Amino acid sequence: MKKYLSFFRLRFAMGLQYRAAALAGVATQFAWGFMEIMIFRAFYRADPASFPMSFSATVSYLWLQQAFLALFAAWMMENEIFDSIVDGNIAYELCRPVDLYNMWFSRSIATRLSRAVLRCFPILIVAAFLPKPYGITPPASPGHFLLFLVTMILGLLMTVSLCELIYILAFFTISPAGLRLMFDSAADFFAGALIPLPFFPEKMRQVMELLPFASMQNVPLRIYGGSMTGYEMQKAVFLQVFWLAAITFTGKVLCLLAQRRVTVQGG
Amino acid sequence: MTNTHKTLHNTTHKDSAHKHMRPPGRTPHNESRVRKSIRLYLHYVSVNIRCMMQYKTSFFLTALGQFLVSFTAFLGVFFMFQRFSRVEGFTYSEVLLCFSIMLMEFSLAEMFARGFDQFSGMVRSGEFDRVLVRPQSEIIQVLGSKFELTRFGRMLQAVVMFVYGIIRSGIAWNLSKVLTVIFMLIGGTAVFTALFLVYAALCFFTLESLEFMNIFTDGAREFGKYPVGVYGEKMLLFSTFFVPYALIQYYPLLYILDRRTHPVYMFLPLLACWFLIPALMFWKFGVRHYKSSGS
Numbered sequence: 001m002k003k004y005l006s007f008f009r010l011r012f013a014m015g016l017q018y019r020a021a022a023l024a025g026v027a028t029q030f031a032w033g034f035m036e037i038m039i040f041r042a043f044y045r046a047d048p049a050s051f052p053m054s055f056s057a058t059v060s061y062l063w064l065q066q067a068f069l070a071l072f073a074a075w076m077m078e079n080e081i082f083d084s085i086v087d088g089n090i091a092y093e094l095c096r097p098v099d100l101y102n103m104w105f106s107r108s109i110a111t112r113l114s115r116a117v118l119r120c121f122p123i124l125i126v127a128a129f130l131p132k133p134y135g136i137t138p139p140a141s142p143g144h145f146l147l148f149l150v151t152m153i154l155g156l157l158m159t160v161s162l163c164e165l166i167y168i169l170a171f172f173t174i175s176p177a178g179l180r181l182m183f184d185s186a187a188d189f190f191a192g193a194l195i196p197l198p199f200f201p202e203k204m205r206q207v208m209e210l211l212p213f214a215s216m217q218n219v220p221l222r223i224y225g226g227s228m229t230g231y232e233m234q235k236a237v238f239l240q241v242f243w244l245a246a247i248t249f250t251g252k253v254l255c256l257l258a259q260r261r262v263t264v265q266g267g
Numbered sequence: 268m269t270n271t272h273k274t275l276h277n278t279t280h281k282d283s284a285h286k287h288m289r290p291p292g293r294t295p296h297n298e299s300r301v302r303k304s305i306r307l308y309l310h311y312v313s314v315n316i317r318c319m320m321q322y323k324t325s326f327f328l329t330a331l332g333q334f335l336v337s338f339t340a341f342l343g344v345f346f347m348f349q350r351f352s353r354v355e356g357f358t359y360s361e362v363l364l365c366f367s368i369m370l371m372e373f374s375l376a377e378m379f380a381r382g383f384d385q386f387s388g389m390v391r392s393g394e395f396d397r398v399l400v401r402p403q404s405e406i407i408q409v410l411g412s413k414f415e416l417t418r419f420g421r422m423l424q425a426v427v428m429f430v431y432g433i434i435r436s437g438i439a440w441n442l443s444k445v446l447t448v449i450f451m452l453i454g455g456t457a458v459f460t461a462l463f464l465v466y467a468a469l470c471f472f473t474l475e476s477l478e479f480m481n482i483f484t485d486g487a488r489e490f491g492k493y494p495v496g497v498y499g500e501k502m503l504l505f506s507t508f509f510v511p512y513a514l515i516q517y518y519p520l521l522y523i524l525d526r527r528t529h530p531v532y533m534f535l536p537l538l539a540c541w542f543l544i545p546a547l548m549f550w551k552f553g554v555r556h557y558k559s560s561g562s
Contacts, residue, residue: 024478031482035490035498042497043347046354178328182335189339200346 015114057225070115074187140226311411333420372455386467454536
């Protein structure tokens, strides 16, 4: 456990060094969030009655999404890992007395957390001071906020464990570019990164909420705005725990299989 | 992998420089500079395509991936319109028309000008030094460094949406409207190419590619699926006079949809090509200030 903690510390400290990149990221996320809100405002003005959640809950969802993008964006994978699999440097990692899966896990969490820590506060603070319908509103209740934090951690773990699957599949496909593109677009769509899940038609939404992708950003961001009922929240948290266990288990098994038949590329 | 690419690229180029550049009975002086550049560029393109075809599976998977990426963007629009019937007076099929034209413009620009998009790597690795010592325009060389045929996956998606939009929207087509679409494609490709050029020129000063610039390229593709007017008055002003998105998307669209009838709307997309001028000036300025980063 101790070695994985030091992997985590190392990566986290490294991630905090990229402050200029973070500043550029904040500006980008801010512009992106602003444009998203403008689209939803146009739809809201066209037909407020068809809006599945309140406008301010939608705005909060969008700002939180931008602020914590680094935690939940499935496409933010570690290029180093793919590179090491493709160019053969993975051999060095395999010689070390560490478990590949756990090491990647701690590394990914550290990278994502360090990015989020640097980026979330400026976005949240500015969004909090924006005029009424366009700013982020306080959480629905202290209880909602607490549950938001818990589900956010679960969502982060879930995102990382899904990404691990792709890293491991790269062992089997060698050229991960196509696979990544497909995973990225599917994850973005099913997780509610493109449009929040409540905006989908009822039946479609019910199915999508059962998928592992819905356990990433969908749960915490919707709990914050209070657009879920008590029963829905219970079900969502249960699903998060279930999928996290299932995906992590699958990943670990696949990782063992991959290591048994690994072919090191290059030399 | 990159190494083999590079050597393959260079050797084929050198061989053909003897073969193609000086055809018998014609000295290089007789040929105009422009024609020579075009010939060279086409040669670069063919080398790139042949290179890419060495990895066929990867090529088709990436093209398929590109198709899927824009397909989910389409699904986003589709499901929003399951719930809402129109946005700011635009119906579903009209938005699709707008989205598909924007996507075609973007994919064309990305296909041709991808070299600028990946320019930061060229600066950091010192590859640009080699470009500068060759007796050819550096723009042609950077343009030719990458021809992204995989973007045809995205293009295909755009064409399918475009056809669907045409059938559903019930527009009475005439010559001037067809011309407007062609002008939009020309103007749009020019605007996005100019943006990639600015993006690349910034690397002369920052060495890194600036994440923020993505909002003007990827962001414009993403948000350009809805007509710019949807984003409010201020955004429309910005995209008319600063970065001319509205000229290649919103105004000509209004003309196609018969919301505006004055023929000036037809030619606005061509006017948007002016945006290439400051972009080129900025690029030249950047080249003059280029300090090699070493390799």
